[in-house]
Amino acid sequence: MRAFVSRLYGLSGESVVLMEHLTRLTLSNISRMVLGNKYFGVSGGDDRVVSDSIVSLQELQEMINEFFFLIGVFNIGDWIPGLYFLDLQGYVKRMKALKKKLDQFQDHVFDEHEQKKKESSKDFVARDMVDLLLQLADDPDLGVKLTYDALRGLTLDLISGGTDSTAVTVEWVISELIKHPQLITQATEELDRVVGRERWVEERDIPQLPYLEAIMKETMRKHPVAPLLAPHMAMEDCNVAGYDIRKGTRVFINTWSIGRDPSLWEQPEEFRPERFLGRNIDVKGRSFELLPFSAGxxxxxxxxxxxxxxxxxxxxLLQAFNWKLPDNAK
Structure with missing residues (x-):
């Protein structure tokens, strides 16, 4: 976090594409948890690769960006199977190239972790998610055998899922706050009152910052990262709000429309964090009017x-900088 703020400080007074820096922050954070400190560390106020890894942090970020692009494209061959082999848009070729790069990188990571595990022998302690997954893969009592393909998929899920969603939400927060400068004033007043200006805000301060939490919740209401939650399936025949839903029906939860439902939210198109102050609405799956992380x-x-x-x-971001649109734009 200090490296992130330091990088932005070096750009003070310039126009900043914030998403690039947010993605770098979240990717370096989640990569250290999933892959280990050996691959990504912080030195001299900046991120750097701290091993002879075959990719840099920037290259990994580019691969993740390509991954998110390709899982969202409209591929003609998926809808007209007779044209699939032609790969008219070149997406399949790009997918294969990306898979090759990701496999090379992940195999390198797995091999190094396996070697470290062998060298440690009985003293081995799992220090990151790859260590843990490799332990599970070697467990003969595990109900479902973890293959290397499964390990690749799980690590990619963890890295991509922990990178994009957080960065997108923070980008939406700053986007809304810049359009409402009075909200920035209120949020910074709370920070000055709780934290002060003599030290940086820390994780332990977060529970004492209710207005900051309200800003986050209001952003998740208006701009959910997943407008449609992961598909669910009805396990039995049921009736919901007068509708008969048969067993086996695939169910999509539209959090985007729930967040804009006027029967649930007063003036839903307005960005008003105050609506969450003094209201017991959480984001942990218990309040069905706000389900940014799904439920159950x-x-x-x-x-x-x-x-x-x-x-x-x-x-x-609010403690360190004064934010405004470039060229005094409105």
Missing amino acids: RRMCPAYNLGLKMIQLSIAN
């Missing part, structure tokens, strides 16, 4: 990490 057994497993990263990022 298919809820995002890393919601707690996401909340901490989002709130700490917002707090640092």
